Amino acid sequence: MLRIIIADDELPIREWLNYCLKDKKISLEIVGTVADGLQAYELAVKEKPDVVILDIRMPKMDGITAMKNIQKVLPETEFVILTNYADFSYAKQAISCGAKEYILKSELRSSELIEILAKIEKDRYTQQDRQRIADQMEQARSKTLTEYSGNSIDNNKFIKMALNYIHEHFNDSISLAEVASQVYRSPEYFSRLFKEVTGENFSIYLINYRLTQAKKLLTETTLKITDISYRVGYQNPSYFSRLYKKYMGITPEDERRKNWNKAK
Incomplete structure (x- = not known):
């Protein structure tokens, strides 16, 4: 089961993500939703999620900084970055820092997000098998x-x-x-x-x-x-x-x- 944190400063986005993931084809649990990067970091340290879905622009701490800080404590955690900005420099920075996916909010579909999470889940189990x-x-x-x-x-x-x-x-x-x-x-x-x-x-x-x-x-x-x-x-x-x-x-x-x- 994937344990997931959603971090986005837009309430409608948080609610939509929470809603669409309830209609899922994979085993997952939303362990919390937060509105800024600092809260995302603090909740991640507490809950130790498998995946954090992060907005790249948030108050108190931006998504990239939050991701880097979480990685220092939880190096196995995966990240999916969301943004309103169709700027390649953002995508390049997110991927170079270890994000699994970088997605424009305007292009995000629930089926796409579920597919991404399913792939992460499959990769994690495969990696665990290989490690064993x-x-x-x-x-x-x-x-x-x-x-x-x-x-x-x-x-x-x-x-x-x-x-x-x-x-x-x-x-x-x-x-x-x-x-x-x-x-x-x-x-x-x-x-x-x-x-x-x-x-x-x-x-x-x-x-x-x-x-x-x-x-x-x-x-x-x-x-x-x-x-x-x-x-x-x-x-x-x-x-x-x-x-x-x-x-x-x-x-x-x-x-x-x-x-x-x-x-x-």
Whole structure:
């Protein structure tokens, strides 16, 4: 269920938004409506909503400032910005600060708003699923560095050697056959052994390890995304971006933007 705050200094707009969201096709709860940016910030800190629908121009604190302040406390909260001003500079500023959507009030339709919220809800559940899978993979990776019960000491030794090789050469164009040769096993036998010990296919493990290293570079350095792609073993930056979106649930650009917003 999405928990939503509506913030707009125009009472008719607040009432209309509240009304149209009652006729919904998704699970949501309006946890409050407020008339200015300061109230939006205070209510968000108290209620911890999933989504805040904000007017860009409000008294006491404008929508962009309110959004930035809320993000510092609640970095996972999503924002939909409303405005009467058809000015691209407003849209650019809102999106660059992390807004999910920027909509002109004159063009807003209830069906459009519900569609936007449905997409946010879907993305959040998808991201939660990906995070759960990532956590499970991380646990599996940690276990591979120790002996597994039910597997022989020799098997664990060979897989540990393979993992060390992957971790040292992930930025190269390594293959299953190459890693298998490093531990003196045939590719077919090594593939089965790797899956048996780690619980993952070799290719999936390599992708996730590379993307984990990429995330560190995206959040801890100012390297260009193209350079990061090369550093984690992908010579095609476009392919790297598509892969990152598929497995991490977010584009490299948004990953970096999200963490920059947290640091502000």
